Each structure stands twice: as structure tokens, then as C-alpha cells.
Amino acid sequence: MPLVSAYDSSERLWSAPMPFLFQRRCGPEDRAIPRNYIYTCLNDALAASGLTGPGNEQLRYTPHDVTDALRSGPPPHIAARICGHRTVDTTLGYAAIYPEDVINHHRSFIARRRALRPGEEYREPTAQEWQDFLAHFELRKVALGVCARDFGTPCVHEHACIRCPVLRPDPEQMPRLEEIHANLLDRLQEAKESGWLGEVAAIEASLAAAEQKLAAMRDLAARHTTVHLGMPDLRGVVARIDSEQRNEDAKG
Known part of the structure; x- marks a missing residue:
């Protein structure tokens, strides 16, 4: 980081040259970004977002x-x-x-x-309560991943896991979900040809949710992909060092 001086408005003094983290290029020199400029950027971003406080007043953040x-x-x-x-x-x-x-x-x-x-x-749980707690995590395992609902709460989506927003999809189950997605497309075509308009709306909702889950699976699979970096090749470095050493010996 370049060494720059910054003006302290509280102390009314210029600092010694230091590697300030927040700095920018101004013409031919580097300058530290003043605090007021950061305030302005934060407030402009909040104003553009349209977010307001409890009293409908504009939110304001400080660094x-x-x-x-x-x-x-x-x-x-x-x-x-x-x-x-x-x-x-x-x-x-x-x-x-x-x-x-x-x-x-x-x-x-x-x-x-x-x-x-x-x-x-804060009392100690009974043996039955502890077993119920452990069993809850077993009951959260489903075909497409893991259900993330809280302990002691029922399934509010009637076990329609594809549509459920609290399903944590497992990338390894992508082929299963792709098969379900293809089946939904076939059912949608059949419903349209048969005039089952109620079925069309329900299947389209499931299709949209399945596509969203597939996208999440692909994203998770990409993030956990192992990249082989190979072995470093030092032959070029060794040759350059040998050449420099020979040049030094020749000069000596």
C-alpha cells in the first residue's frame, strides 16, 4: 500500500505517511479517502435502495x-x-x-x-425428550436432501419437498431431481391436452420449484469441485538462477 498522509478533522492535524487501507488516486498522487466521503457513499446507497426506518425516515449508516x-x-x-x-x-x-x-x-x-x-x-430433559430430539434429525432426511425445519415443528408444506423453501438440496441427488423434472414436463403436457387447468397451475408451480432446486444443486456442486493445480515446475527458475550465478562468476 502507498504511504499517504490523512487529515484528522477531530485533532486538526495531518498524520505521518501511513499505508491507509482506504485510499484512491487523485491526479498524480495517492490520497486517503476522507470519512465524510464514506458517509456520503453509504447514505447515497441507502437513498437509492429506498429503505426506510420505523418512522418512514431514511436510514443512515456510519462506517x-x-x-x-x-x-x-x-x-x-x-x-x-x-x-x-x-x-x-x-x-x-x-x-x-x-x-x-x-x-x-x-x-x-x-x-x-x-x-x-x-x-x-433450563431443567434437564427426560430420556424420552432426548430421544425425541435425536429422532427429529433422522426425520429431516428426505430423498432430495435435508429438511431444515425447526425441532418440534410439523411440516407445513404437506411433505411437498420440491416446493418447500427449507429443503437443503443434496447435489448427489441431482439425477433423481432431473428425472422428477422430466416427469413433471410430461404431466404438464398431458394436463394441457386433457384440459385439466387446475392440474396445469399446480404442475407449473412444482416445475418452477424443481428448476430452482436444480439450480441450487448445480451451484453447490460447482462450489465443492476439487481443482487439481498440478505440480510446480521449477526448471525455469533453476535455469535463471544458474544463469545469474554464471554471470556473477564471470564478472568476478
Whole structure:
């Protein structure tokens, strides 16, 4: 990173040249991006999104909202969900300078939650309750993947797994789903030829859901593909080093 100086509006001083992370090219020189410019970019993006607060007022973010949120008490996984981070490790990066604060606030949050909930919820489960809990995960296994519904909740989609948004598709079951998709196309053609308009609407909904699940399977399969990088070839490097060494010896 180029070394640049930045003006601190609070201290009213210019910093020593440092490798600031946020900088840009301005004409012939590099300059640190000022804080006000970042505020403007964030607020312009929010204004373009049309998002508003509870009172219909425009939302406003600041560059350190994530850091401030973590210091205010919510656990990191809640902050990660709000910020749209895929993993909680990304969120913890904003709090890496004070991990002890994150741990203390998280413990305080859990203590407050436990104080508000009935004490009987923290009793030891019975043997039957524990078996029911373990059996729940076995019941979530379906032909096309895994059902992600919560423990103790029934299937609200009447076991129509293709249409269910909480189905986690298994890429290995792609041939099975492709066969189901082809069968749905045949049924749709038959329904149209027979004038079963009610069936047409239902099959089209299943087709759209099956295509969505197939796309998710293909995406998962592509993300988990092993790439063979091969063995490094150092012959060119060795030849160049030998040539440079011979040149040095000739000069000596």
C-alpha cells in the first residue's frame, strides 16, 4: 500500500505517511479517502435502495455501525445476520481489536435472556425428550436432501419437498431431481391436452420449484469441485538462477 498522509478533522492535524487501507488516486498522487466521503457513499446507497426506518425516515449508516453494534451487546451471530455476512468470522473481524469485549457482552446478553425466560426451560430433559430430539434429525432426511425445519415443528408444506423453501438440496441427488423434472414436463403436457387447468397451475408451480432446486444443486456442486493445480515446475527458475550465478562468476 502507498504511504499517504490523512487529515484528522477531530485533532486538526495531518498524520505521518501511513499505508491507509482506504485510499484512491487523485491526479498524480495517492490520497486517503476522507470519512465524510464514506458517509456520503453509504447514505447515497441507502437513498437509492429506498429503505426506510420505523418512522418512514431514511436510514443512515456510519462506517463503524458494526463495531458499535457489537459493543452494545447483541451476540456476534445476530449482528452477522443483520449485516448479511455469510459467516460469523467476518463479523468478528470488526471486533478483533477487543475480543474480550465481545465475549463479555455476549455473556451479558445470554444472562439477560435467561433472566427473562421461565426457569423450567433450563431443567434437564427426560430420556424420552432426548430421544425425541435425536429422532427429529433422522426425520429431516428426505430423498432430495435435508429438511431444515425447526425441532418440534410439523411440516407445513404437506411433505411437498420440491416446493418447500427449507429443503437443503443434496447435489448427489441431482439425477433423481432431473428425472422428477422430466416427469413433471410430461404431466404438464398431458394436463394441457386433457384440459385439466387446475392440474396445469399446480404442475407449473412444482416445475418452477424443481428448476430452482436444480439450480441450487448445480451451484453447490460447482462450489465443492476439487481443482487439481498440478505440480510446480521449477526448471525455469533453476535455469535463471544458474544463469545469474554464471554471470556473477564471470564478472568476478
